[in-house]
Amino acid sequence: MVDYDEVGPEKIVDVYHPKTGMRGFVVIDSNALGPAKGGIRMTPTVSVDEVARLARAMTWKNALADLPFGGGKSGIIGNDKQMSVDEKKDFVRAFGDAMKVVCPDLYVAAPDMNMAEEEMEIFSNAVGSKKACTGKPKEIGGIPHELGSTGFGVFHALKVACEHKNFELKDVSVAIEGFGNVGWFVAKYLSEVGAKIVAVSDSRGVICNKEGLNFEKLAETKKEKGTVTEYGDGEVLPSHEILKVEADIFVTAAIPDLIKENDVDNMKFKIIVEGSNIPMTSHVEELLYNRGVLVVPDFVANAGGVISSYVEYIGGSVDEMWKMVEEKVVKNTEHVLKTAEDKKCSPRECALEIAKKRVLDKCKICRV
Ligand code: NAD
Numbered sequence: 001m002v003d004y005d006e007v008g009p010e011k012i013v014d015v016y017h018p019k020t021g022m023r024g025f026v027v028i029d030s031n032a033l034g035p036a037k038g039g040i041r042m043t044p045t046v047s048v049d050e051v052a053r054l055a056r057a058m059t060w061k062n063a064l065a066d067l068p069f070g071g072g073k074s075g076i077i078g079n080d081k082q083m084s085v086d087e088k089k090d091f092v093r094a095f096g097d098a099m100k101v102v103c104p105d106l107y108v109a110a111p112d113m114n115m116a117e118e119e120m121e122i123f124s125n126a127v128g129s130k131k132a133c134t135g136k137p138k139e140i141g142g143i144p145h146e147l148g149s150t151g152f153g154v155f156h157a158l159k160v161a162c163e164h165k166n167f168e169l170k171d172v173s174v175a176i177e178g179f180g181n182v183g184w185f186v187a188k189y190l191s192e193v194g195a196k197i198v199a200v201s202d203s204r205g206v207i208c209n210k211e212g213l214n215f216e217k218l219a220e221t222k223k224e225k226g227t228v229t230e231y232g233d234g235e236v237l238p239s240h241e242i243l244k245v246e247a248d249i250f251v252t253a254a255i256p257d258l259i260k261e262n263d264v265d266n267m268k269f270k271i272i273v274e275g276s277n278i279p280m281t282s283h284v285e286e287l288l289y290n291r292g293v294l295v296v297p298d299f300v301a302n303a304g305g306v307i308s309s310y311v312e313y314i315g316g317s318v319d320e321m322w323k324m325v326e327e328k329v330v331k332n333t334e335h336v337l338k339t340a341e342d343k344k345c346s347p348r349e350c351a352l353e354i355a356k357k358r359v360l361d362k363c364k365i366c367r368v
Contacts, residue, residue: 002027002052007059007359008071009052011106015098020087022094026074026107029055032362035105036072037062037309039112040123040133042091046075057277058306061299063355064336065328067310070359072107074099080114092119096126109133110309117142134309143312143321145305151185151253152322153304153329154275157296158186158249159193160333161271164341165294167248173212175199175247175269177239178254179228182275182302184219186251191215199245200228201254206242209234243267252279259284264291274298282348289346297348299355300336304329 002009011028025048028036038058041051051073059071076095080088092115096103103109110133111120117137124132124140136142143149162169173196176183180202187197191214199208200218204227207213213234221231229236243250243263250269252258259267259280264287272288273296280288285295304325311321340350 002049006363007032007056007356009055011102012048012052013099013102014048015095017094017098020090020094022076022078022091024074024076024091024095024098025051026072026099026102027052027055028070028072028102028107030059030070030359030363031106032359033063033070034068035070035108037067037069037108037110037134037306037313038071038073039110039135040074040076040095040115040119041112042076042078042080042088042114044077044079046077048075051075057299059359060352060355061303061306063358064299064332064351065303065307065310066332066358067306067328069108069306069310073112074107074109088119089122092122093126096123096132099123099132100127103127103133104129104131108313111135111145117145131313134312136312141312141315143308143318145181147308147318147321148181148185148188149308149321149325150302150305151182151275152189153307153325154182154186154251154253154273154301155189156304156326156329157301157333158190158251158271158273160330160337161273161294161296162249164334164337165271167271170194172196172249173198173247174249174251175208175242175245176251176253177201177242177258177279178252178276179218179222180253183251183253184222186253186275187215187218198247199242201239201242202228203239203254205229205239206237206245207231207234208237208242208245210246249273252276255279257281261287264288267293269293272296273301275302277302285348286346294337295347296333296337297351300333300347300351301329303332 055073062069253275
């Protein structure tokens with residue numbers, strides 16, 4: 001069941017293409033601040049409800065990042081592991097053609113699960129506009145995901161959190177969950193400023209060394225052996241044990257719902273930066289807040305990706321992208337942490353309030 005409230009969803013378009021059997025939908029949660037921005041996912045189980053929840057999360061993320069985008073998301077029902085390459089292309093093409101009714105004026109797409117650059121090129125061609133989506137190949141104006149804009153933003157959010165707590169980056173110890181697109185870049189930037197990385201995990205486990213891990217060696221090990229646990233010099237633990245590591249700061253950069261209520265008492269981190277989406281429920285976040293842990297929420301810390309999409313959308317360069325990611329993430333994180341401290345509320349509560357206000361204020365002005 002989709003929940004409707006004072007924000008949205010404003011439009012849900014459900015499409016079916018009889019010739020290919022493609023069924024898909026887009027949920028435009030809000031256009032208050034601009035065209036609804038959010039990715040397309042293709043999974044066998046994707047539903048309007050799931051997409052509506054993700055679209056709402058995009059409304060808050062885009063509003064908090066202060067981008068002229070509303071929130072949206074779309075889904076195509078399909079299992080690309082059981083489709084031929086051409087069948088998948090046909091689905092994406094049919095979906096793009098059907099999306100012309102809202103795209104690009106009211107909805108701008110991006111890659112999400114099982115969608116990549118190639119699919120974005122097909123989608124934008126089917127819609128007939130380069131503005132139809134971001135995440136396109138470089139040759140047609142895209143800004144590559146591999147540049148690591150999200151990890152770069154997460155690093156800057158962490159830097160602001162350290163300043164807020166009067167920690168010197170060169171003196172802090174950090175544990176990082178996940179060593180993919182986000183975790184890898186966070187580790188890279190932290191190593192460049194001399195922070196001590198004491199633990200890094202991936203799906204195979206944690207490599208932990210109190211004396212510090214070398215970023216270049218970690219990257220080489222991951223590339224050559226497929227897992228950081230083959231690093232050699234340190235203790236290897238099961239993945240979940242990263243929560244018990246002694247470190248000042250913890251960066252989440254892998255799975256949702258990593259931290260559960262019963263983990264809270266075992267954790268000693270002073271700062272947690274949510275690079276991944278929903279690494280814990282807001283209830284668990286509240287428990288950590290009550291224990292004095294500073295948690296930088298996901299939609300504040302990991303907005304680098306969507307900011308990079310915005311730069312692509314307006315036809316900006318890679319240099320402009322780095323500049324805007326840093327400026328916006330720093331400004332928003334500072335604003336959220338300072339306001340939360342002044343109001344004596346958790347950073348999430350405060351960030352949501354700021355995002356909601358931006359959207360609802362605009363709704364009041366624009367709507368009759
Ligand atoms: P990725 O697929 O590149 O990397 C994921 C990493 O997590 C891999 O190293 C994998 O081995 C590891 N992993 C998987 N299961 C694990 C486990 N149980 N314990 C520890 N590590 C585990 O993904 P990514 O792009 O780095 O995204 C990571 C998270 O950040 C996701 O939650 C994603 O939604 C979120 N996120 C990513 C972006 C982005 O631009 N990449 C933007 C916003 C949010």
